[in-house]
Amino acid sequence: MTSPRPEHAPTLHVGGYRLLARLGEGGMGVVHLARRGEGPRVALKVLRPHTVGDEEARQRLDREVHSLSLIRSRWVAEIVDADPWGEVPYVATRYVPGLSLHELVQEEGAVTGDDLRWLADCLAEGVASVHAVGVLHRDVKPSNVLMEGRTPILIDFGLARVADDPRLTHTGWLLGTPGYLAPEILYGDDATTASDVHSWAATVAYAGTGRPPFGRGPAMAVMDRVRRGQHDLSGLPHDLAAVVEQALDPDPRRRPTLDQVRDALGGGPMPTVVTPGPDRDLDDDPYTAPLAIAAAGRQPTISLFEDDEEEAPGATRYLDEPPAPRTPFAERLRRGVLLASLGLATATAVTAAPWVTLAVVSLLVWLLRSGSLAGSAAGARRTLRGSRWYDGPQLLLASPWHAVQAIPGALLLLLWSLGLTLACGLLCYAFALGTQATLLACGAVLALALWWGPGGSRLSGPVNRLVRPVSRSSGSWAVAWLLVLAAGIGAGAYATVQGTSWEPIGPPLSQLR
Structure with missing residues (x-):
């Protein structure tokens, strides 16, 4: 990373931070050099709107940031601040003013001797500290290792995931860099700690040889070499090459753990890994490219610049454009009015026909x-x-299972909402309100409880996905709002003229009279 020149950047702010220079960008957002007041400079990742486009995604990001904030390692650029719930979500990490390992090797050549062993051991300890808090980095590569002198600092948790949460927030379906993605990910399997071990080994091999271990060329060809384990480690010291070669094994079950790697780097014995079960037979595989890609018949979504994974040195870009525009106030107002009208229509429907x-x-x-x-x-x-x-067809066939799977959550939300509705009814009874006023209040409480109750995001999410596109155009919004308003007025008019219909089981407690 080249040294930025903050004085040439226009002044923009996010979360109280003054953005000084653009350092880079990726699938999740744009990274800026930033500073709050007279405090220390930080690397501020401003997340893209589609990355955290709904409440559930923000909740996952919040959990992930909490886990990543537990990392304590001098070899990791730890999180110093974050706001997943802000209008512009961001994550701030310690700023490391140095070249990336990729740039260092391009400018000065391969790392050698004790410096290389120091780099390998420090990087392994940094990745292990990430795993210690239950997180996978998923994107260990030369451009994500900054060199603070001769010391490597692991950065960019843009693809990091909490280890027990298989859901991803990305819109792409294959994220990473050819030559540094583990082969099991290319097959579509879940990432594990062994995947980060493979990426660690490929990064160390690049540092020690000055070239990508699986060669250059088209992404498909590089990834095919990765899954077959066809690497070139010539130029690495013999003892280090033995550890790296074992960590680059295509079968994750045969790779050593990071503790075993560090023991071997410290002069201990080479780790012995016992492989359970049969290996994956590559020769019987009809594909010469990763299955997830070949089956789709198209190029993957990959962060790739020509033959290498990073832009050339001197690629620091200064701010010359504003952040992505917010949703217009008028659109947000229309959306709020339509949602409020839906809630009011629900309340009047309860007044007209509760059961x-x-x-x-x-x-x-x-x-x-x-x-x-x-x-x-x-x-x-x-x-x-x-x-x-x-x-x-798979979605259709799986629908009955998802219908069964939805029953416990739906019952929990309904019982929660009915409990609050009953409490509202008792309060209205205590204040001697009329039947229809009580039902109207209970209907409003029911709608609010369903929206914000436990598991309510499974209800509010689909409703929002219908309301948002309708609200973008004032014409379509007006039609939808008039229909909802007519339904609410019609239900209210029926309750006023005809009275409340208690069909089919009659008023509450009527059987006990």
Whole structure:
């Protein structure tokens, strides 16, 4: 990373930080050199809107930031500040004013001797400290290692995931850099700690030889060498080459752990790994490219600049454009009015026909939750192994299972909401309100509790996905709002003229009279 010149950058602010210079960008956002007041400079990643486009995604980001903030290692650029819930979500990490390992090797050549062993050991300890808090880095590569003198500092957790959360927030389906992605990820398998070990080894090999261990050329060809284990480690010291070669094994079960790697680097014995079960037979594989890519018949989504994974030295870019524009106020106002109208229509429907409305609402909660679970599962499958021609039929066949899976969550949300509604009814009874006023208040509480209750994101998410596109145009919004308003007014008029319909089971407690 070349030294930025903050004085030439226009002044923009995010979360109280003054953005000084653009340092780089990736799939999740843009990284800036930033400073808050007279405090220390930080590397501020401003996340793209699609990365955290809904509340559930922000919750996952919040959990991930919390886990990453637990990392304590001098070999890692730790998180110093974050706001996943801000209007412009950001993550701030310690700023390391040095070249990346990729740039250092390009400018000065391969790292040799004791410096290389020091780099390998420090980097292994840094990755191990990430794993210690239950996180996978997923993107260890030369451009994500900054050199503070001769010391490597691991940066950029843009692809890091909490280890027990298989869901991803990315819109792409293959994220990473050819030559540094572990082969099991190319097959569409889940990443593990062994995947980071493979990336560590490829990064050390690049540092010690000055060239990518799996060669250069088209991305498909590089990834095919990765999955076959066809690497070139010539030029590495013999003892280090033995450790790196074992860590680059295509089978993750045969790779050593980071503790074993560090023991071997310290002069201990080479780790012995016992492989359970049969190996993957590459010769019987009809594909000469990763299965997730070949089946889709298109190039993967990869961060790749020509033959290497990073831009050339001197690629620091200064701010010359504003951040992505926010959603216009008028659109947000239309969206809020339409959602409020839906809640009011629900309340008036409860006033007109409580039992029928409750049955319809319960059915909708279950169906929307089922659809949300099915959509999340389909999205996770596409993220892991790409789009397939049978995604539609698979979604249809899996729908009964998701319908069953949605029942416990739907029951929990409904019981929570009905409990609050009952409490509201008791309060209205204590204040001697009329029947229809009580029902109107109870209907409003029911709508609010369903929206914000436990698991309510499975209801609010699908509703928001319908409301947002409708609200972008004032014309389509006006039609939708008038329809909802007419439904609410119609229900209210029916309750006023005809009275409340308690069909089919009559008023509450009527059987006890």
